[in-house]
Amino acid sequence: MSRTARQGSRLLRHPAWGMAVGALCVSASAVLLGLARTDPGTASFYRCVLALPALMVLAVPERRRQGPPSGGQYGLALLAGAAFAWDMLLWTQAIAEVGAGLSTVLVNVQVVLVPLLAWAIDRESVPRSFLLWVPVILLGVVLTGGVVEGGASGSDPRAGTLHAVLAAVCYSVFLFLLRRDGHSGLVRQRYVLVIACAAVVSLFAGRFAYGLDLTPGWKVMGWLLAVAVSSQVVGWLLVASASPLLSSHVGAVLLLLTPVGAVALGAVVLGERPTLLQLVGCVLILVSAYCAALREIRPRHRPDRGADVGAPGPEGTAD
Structure with missing residues (x-):
C-alpha cells in the first residue's frame, strides 16, 4: 500500500477529519486556477486528465480485492461526473467575475441544497435547527456576491454570482450522488469513472462554449497539475471516501472549510480585498451553518470514543 493510501486510510477511521482535510485541500484550487489564468474548459479538462494516472494506480488494489463496479454504479458515477464537469466550468468562469475566494463561498450554497436533496430523495431527516438557519445563509450569499455594492474583486460580480449559484x-x-453511491463501496474505482466522465464533458463543453486550449504552455500546465494533485487526487478522493460515513448536513457543513481556506489564500496570494459587506456575508454563511449543525455534530463524536469510528454507523440514513 502506498504512503498516500495509508494516510488516507488513517484519516477515514475518523471520517469528519477526512472530510475536513479533503475540504482544505480543495480550497487551494480556487487560488491555483486564478494563477493559471486560463479558459474554464482548459482548466476543467486538464485538472481531470492530469489526475487520472495517479487515481487509476490508487484504484488497482481495490479492483483486485473487490472486483469491478456494477452497471448501476457505473451509471451513477457517470451522472456525478457530468454534474462535476458543469460545476467546474461554471465555477471557473465565476472566479474571474467575482474573485477566487468569494466564488468558492458562493458555490457553497450546497450546505443548504445537499441536505434538502437527501431529505427529498432518500428521506434522510434534516434537523429543524438547520432549516431555521437557511434564510441567514442565503442572505450571506447575497452579501458575499457584491450585489448590494460594487466592490467585488472580480470583473463582474453580478454575472459571477449567477454563474457561481x-x-x-x-x-x-455531484456531492449528493458521490455520497449516495459511496454506500455500496468501490470508492476509488467509481471516483476514477467520475473524473474520466468529467474530463470528457469538459472537453466537449470547452470546445463549443467555454474555450479550450490543448497546448496552454508549461506555466499554465504547472498550475493545473498542482490543482489536479491537491484537489482531484487528494482532496476530492478524501471527500468521496468520507462523505458516505457522515450524514448529509454534517458533511455539507464540513465542506465549508473550503471557502474559509480559499478566502484566506485569495487575500494572501492573489491580493484580493473583499469589502466589509462581503466579509459580513462570509461570516453569516460560516457561522450560521456551523450553529445549525453543531447540535448534530456533538452527539456523533463524543459518546462513541470507545467505538470503532472507522465503521459506518447510522449516518448514511436518517439521524
Whole structure:
C-alpha cells in the first residue's frame, strides 16, 4: 500500500477529519486556477486528465480485492461526473467575475441544497435547527456576491454570482450522488469513472462554449497539475471516501472549510480585498451553518470514543 493510501486510510477511521482535510485541500484550487489564468474548459479538462494516472494506480488494489463496479454504479458515477464537469466550468468562469475566494463561498450554497436533496430523495431527516438557519445563509450569499455594492474583486460580480449559484446546483447534485453511491463501496474505482466522465464533458463543453486550449504552455500546465494533485487526487478522493460515513448536513457543513481556506489564500496570494459587506456575508454563511449543525455534530463524536469510528454507523440514513 502506498504512503498516500495509508494516510488516507488513517484519516477515514475518523471520517469528519477526512472530510475536513479533503475540504482544505480543495480550497487551494480556487487560488491555483486564478494563477493559471486560463479558459474554464482548459482548466476543467486538464485538472481531470492530469489526475487520472495517479487515481487509476490508487484504484488497482481495490479492483483486485473487490472486483469491478456494477452497471448501476457505473451509471451513477457517470451522472456525478457530468454534474462535476458543469460545476467546474461554471465555477471557473465565476472566479474571474467575482474573485477566487468569494466564488468558492458562493458555490457553497450546497450546505443548504445537499441536505434538502437527501431529505427529498432518500428521506434522510434534516434537523429543524438547520432549516431555521437557511434564510441567514442565503442572505450571506447575497452579501458575499457584491450585489448590494460594487466592490467585488472580480470583473463582474453580478454575472459571477449567477454563474457561481448555477455551479452550486451542479455541485450539490455531484456531492449528493458521490455520497449516495459511496454506500455500496468501490470508492476509488467509481471516483476514477467520475473524473474520466468529467474530463470528457469538459472537453466537449470547452470546445463549443467555454474555450479550450490543448497546448496552454508549461506555466499554465504547472498550475493545473498542482490543482489536479491537491484537489482531484487528494482532496476530492478524501471527500468521496468520507462523505458516505457522515450524514448529509454534517458533511455539507464540513465542506465549508473550503471557502474559509480559499478566502484566506485569495487575500494572501492573489491580493484580493473583499469589502466589509462581503466579509459580513462570509461570516453569516460560516457561522450560521456551523450553529445549525453543531447540535448534530456533538452527539456523533463524543459518546462513541470507545467505538470503532472507522465503521459506518447510522449516518448514511436518517439521524
